[in-house]
Amino acid sequence: MAVRDTNRARVLTAASCLLAIACLVMVYRHVPVMVKEVMELLRPEAHRRYLDGTLGGGGHAAEILTHSGPDGRVLGLDWDGEAIAAAKQRLEEFGERLVARRANFTEAREILKEIGWDQVHGVLLDLGLSSHHVGSADRGFSFQLGARLDMRMDRRQALDAFRLVNTAPVRELERILREYGEERAARRIALAVDQTRRRKPIETTSELADLVARVAGRTRGRSIHPATRTFQALRIAVNRELQNLQGFLEDAYELLLPEGRMVIISFHSLEDRLVKTAFRKWSSNCLCPPRAPFCRCGWSQKTKLLTARPLIPCREEVQMNPRARPAKLRGVERL
Numbered sequence: 001m002a003v004r005d006t007n008r009a010r011v012l013t014a015a016s017c018l019l020a021i022a023c024l025v026m027v028y029r030h031v032p033v034m035v036k037e038v039m040e041l042l043r044p045e046a047h048r049r050y051l052d053g054t055l056g057g058g059g060h061a062a063e064i065l066t067h068s069g070p071d072g073r074v075l076g077l078d079w080d081g082e083a084i085a086a087a088k089q090r091l092e093e094f095g096e097r098l099v100a101r102r103a104n105f106t107e108a109r110e111i112l113k114e115i116g117w118d119q120v121h122g123v124l125l126d127l128g129l130s131s132h133h134v135g136s137a138d139r140g141f142s143f144q145l146g147a148r149l150d151m152r153m154d155r156r157q158a159l160d161a162f163r164l165v166n167t168a169p170v171r172e173l174e175r176i177l178r179e180y181g182e183e184r185a186a187r188r189i190a191l192a193v194d195q196t197r198r199r200k201p202i203e204t205t206s207e208l209a210d211l212v213a214r215v216a217g218r219t220r221g222r223s224i225h226p227a228t229r230t231f232q233a234l235r236i237a238v239n240r241e242l243q244n245l246q247g248f249l250e251d252a253y254e255l256l257l258p259e260g261r262m263v264i265i266s267f268h269s270l271e272d273r274l275v276k277t278a279f280r281k282w283s284s285n286c287l288c289p290p291r292a293p294f295c296r297c298g299w300s301q302k303t304k305l306l307t308a309r310p311l312i313p314c315r316e317e318v319q320m321n322p323r324a325r326p327a328k329l330r331g332v333e334r335l
């Protein structure tokens with residue numbers, strides 16, 4: 001009897017695990033942006049290796065794998081365990097052509113070495129959040145879905161939005177809101193947060209959204225929810241999004257083989273500025289000040305620009321997927 005009960009318990013546990021994975025895969029919704037433009041720039045081909053540093057739901061990776069059949073390979077990185085699980089499931093049909101790892105894209109160089117690839121023929125970063133993050137109440141990104149303040153894309157990290165909002169010095173909060181959210185009411189919001197948290201911690205996304213709406217709701221000329229900029233700024237700070245991108249862009253051209261291509265899609269003007277600056281630097285042949293009489297920098301050109309200006313999604317794509325609206329895509333090719 002006891003054995004039968006144990007077996008039944010095992011079967012039920014296995015079934016509920018399978019159900020959880022199935023639900024995760026079914027509910028991992030994300031429509032990849034600018035797929036045609038990404039494929040035109042990356043030009044995936046057979047026998048080649050690619051790095052997708054922001055695997056997400058695997059939408060772009062599926063296209064790269066399809067275009068590089070029968071034997072092109074993709075290393076897919078994502079620091080979100082839910083994304084990795086969903087992408088593995090979705091891309092199962094490609095078998096060993098996909099290597100998926102839970103990691104920060106700043107670790108790409110080490111992981112490429114570890115799997116014996118060293119360099120690749122193409123690199124893609126599609127920055128920011130996936131629709132899955134925004135749409136999952138328990139991830140605490142959305143002020144429309146009341147939940148504990150969290151906003152971590154990598155849930156292994158200690159800093160979350162709850163800790164940031166309830167412990168950061170007022171000046172730091174103000175800086176984050178002003179710099180990352182371009183929030184005009186940054187000071188007023190930071191002061192109101194401080195006043196509130198002295199009485200009791202701010203626990204949920206709706207508490208914070210209500211507070212911001214009370215403080216900044218009447219600012220003239222707003223066409224978006226008053227808490228949008230605050231939430232965007234906190235998310236960027238919690239996930240150190242700009243620092244990670246900056247770290248990656250230090251020397252990421254070294255990940256590319258000659259004629260290998262890198263494509264980066266950003267959704268925020270500060271991200272796009274970092275990408276533009278790095279790509280221009282890599283693609284110039286001298287970094288000396290413009291009026292220097294002769295070159296002393298020792299720099300040599302590493303890449304050529306594929307996009308003089310960023311590409312943006314076409315009107316039809318934005319109509320079908322409004323999340324694509326702010327996307328800016330830039331590319332370079334290694335010399």
Ligand SMILES: C[S@@+](CC[C@H](N)C(=O)[O-])C[C@H]1O[C@@H](n2cnc3c(N)ncnc32)[C@H](O)[C@@H]1O
Binds near residue numbers: 054059061104153
């Ligand atoms: C916009 S989604 C990518 C969607 C993907 N291109 C697709 O087609 O499904 C961005 C993904 O990048 C991940 N991400 C953001 N910053 C990261 C970082 N520094 N390292 C690893 N993954 C990161 C997020 O967790 C998210 O899953």
